[in-house]
Amino acid sequence: NAGVTQTPKFQVLKTGQSMTLQCAQDMNHEYMSWYRQDPGMGLRLIHYSVGAGITDQGEVPNGYNVSRSTTEDFPLRLLSAAPSQTSVYFCASSYGPDTQYFGPGTRLTVL
Amino acid sequence: AQRVTQPEKLLSVFKGAPVELKCNYSYSGSPELFWYVQYSRQRLQLLLRHISRESIKGFTADLNKGETSFHLKKPFAQEEDSAMYYCAHLSGGYNKLIFGAGTRLAVHP
16 A cells, blocks of 8 residues: 555656656555645645545645546646745645645755 | 634743643534644544643643633643644534644754
8 A cells, every 4th residue: 555655756846847646556545636736834735636537626726736536546637836935844644634645755846 | 603713833941941732612512522742753633632631741631612712732742742733622422523723843952
């Protein structure tokens, strides 16, 4: 059981570039979510999904897109990267939204 | 908006001292509250949830509806308790887990 995996671990982008952060889980969890972690602001929910084909916005969805075509995968797309999106991104999964299992994180820097 | 407030960014104590990490929430109904912990170079993980009323690693947290608080307590801190602690609240029809800003606990020998 790999749990929740995220790739890449580190990424540097230039302003305006696009990229996709990958997240996968092998626990057959219905609920998946994406957070960003910033100093002094804790974890903020970007988008979440309660099952394949269903996604919804969290607290800070602007500039990010998600899709959930399978139970296992929940990629996060940055459409046009901005320096304000420099952060550590965490993916999480669970049977429900309460007891979530987190991935190791992706550290993203936008220059 | 439903909020979780952790007023302290850093809490520094000596080994063996009592610890109280503060968490206040703004919600008028029946809240679902949690404490998550992130040790150095480890993943964020659930520490405890108020509904189970359990003690994990010597930590307890009691929901006080009158004060809208869910403070995390431990009578005798250990060095291995040093970590980042996040209070979280289920929101949005119980579909969203909303975190506070976090408190870093540093336990000194």
